[in-house]
Amino acid sequence: MSAFLILDSISLATPDGHRLFDGLTLAFARERTGLVGRNGSGKSTLLRLIAGDIEPASGSLQRIGSIGMLAQLADDRLVERRRTYPGRADAPRDRSAGPAAAR
Numbered sequence: 604m605s606a607f608l609i610l611d612s613i614s615l616a617t618p619d620g621h622r623l624f625d626g627l628t629l630a631f632a633r634e635r636t637g638l639v640g641r642n643g644s645g646k647s648t649l650l651r652l653i654a655g656d657i658e659p660a661s662g663s664l665q666r667i668g669s670i671g672m673l674a675q676l677a678d679d680r681l682v683e684r685r686r687t688y689p690g691r692a693d694a695p696r697d698r699s700a701g702p703a704a705a706r
């Protein structure tokens with residue numbers, strides 16, 4: 604199975620300089636992937652990086668197809684964002700969330 608998201612040697616730090624990742628290399632295929640970790644360990648920041656909301660301090664990302672992110676805000680409202688990146692014609696499309704996911 605080919606990857607549709609590749610993170611290569613990613614380094615990322617918080618605005619105050621706390622290092623979250625250094626040299627992180629990962630590849631994700633089409634299957635669902637869970638991200639688990641302690642509070643403050645950088646899970647949401649990594650997801651924002653994958654979604655394209657922020658840039659890494661170093662390293663590169665390759666995104667192919669669509670990447671959707673459902674972010675939970677402090678006031679319990681839910682917001683959906685979807686970005687499409689160049690790549691395969693058969694890029695995965697998540698239609699499980701209904702019409703909003705097809706945007």
